[in-house]
Amino acid sequence: MIDFDILFEDGEALVIDKPAGLPLDQPRAGGPSLEDWLDELRFGFQRPPAPVHRLDRDTSGCLLLARNPKALKRFSGAFEAREVTKVYLGVVAGDVAGESGTIDLALSKISSAEAGWRMIPAKKGKPALTRWKVLDRKDGLTLVEFRPETGRTHQIRIHALAGLGHALMGDPIYGDGKGAQNGKMGRTMLHASALTVPREGKAPITATAALPADIAALGFDLPA
Template sequence: MDLLSRLLHRDGLMLVIDKPAGVPVHRGPKGGPSLEDAFDQLRFGLPRAPALAHRLDKDTSGCLVLGRHRKALDRLGKLFKGGRIGKTYLAVVEGAPAEEAGEIDLALGRLDAARGWWMRPDPLGLPSRTGWRVLGRTPDSTLALIEFTPHTGRTHQIRVHAQAMGWPILGDPVYGHGRREDSPPLHLHARSIVIPMQESKPPVRVEAPAPAHMLAAMAACGWADHALAQELQNGAEVATLTD
């Protein structure tokens, strides 16, 4: 796997890469390939490979932060734990909210021990808050493009919150309708991240382009600003090269 071509940001403390959808960040109990297997490509002269500062779900794409050494990882860990890192996600959901924006305040807990990391709304669970706003809709409101801003960092938080609101994320095999063989991939993308890594410097701001598998649904929702138009063009070029 070529991670050099997916590098979005590099400095002396950290890296941000554009994680591809469908690849786990680390090796699971059943083995198999993972992003960590390719981290040696990102040493850039340091004696050790970088390490994960957080994680994204296997089927989620976008901004993934790596610490380049132990002190950087300690700093990043405190920032993530303290909720000081700003994260923005894009998702195409099935159905559409009645409002244009809002906040979901719904505690989450483990579904059951046998389901591993699967989560569910649970009044006795951990507090979980997610802000959202609609960026576009299809004319028949069967799909909507939503920007999610999680204020807490629970496992599967956006996916469970979206399902609980009645508009699950398109292609979600766990919390949505993405269990069929002809279902599309999960339409959830970690669009941007803001990291106040050093108090004496402005925060590091990084944005990842939308993945090719989400572009058509995003365009169908009517969100075709200059950036998306450029991504659509780039996606078409990639599709042409890979056909």
């Protein structure tokens, strides 16, 4: 059993701090996934919780789970209606020009036998909007706060490359895949830092996930 940090819990919702490297669905090649632990995350409830949104395998941080079908439908609707506030921290592998801005680049999915699938900016793609702000710079890297207002696949990863001019550190698809450990392959350095989900008639779901050790080890200074 992974000892998940529970960031929020009530009768209809659970927010966990998903560790980097854990996919939500069972990989085709086998191996562990979040599905293996959903029954353990019931904590006495009748049903295992269900993920409301997606986080890539490499992405750590806030993941919302619904504890019943009605809650799943409501929370999914809030994401679709863009009512959910999502904050991500990403390590960009380069010195980003400027201090803040908005990336408005529609995205489309392409696929090839040689390279597999990926997302690309495309005028006729699905709308995608990300607001960003530089938090710190160190050793040629930039720590950026991303606030995606849409939820497209790989949105922050491709917006970093196409909108800021540099891929996220460790990204094997849009970057060179190299991490901080002597240029060895590392995980994509993206962390779902905070999540706020409004709810009618009750307090919103709010959760904050602490900076993971691998990003903290890079020595950025975070605002208080």
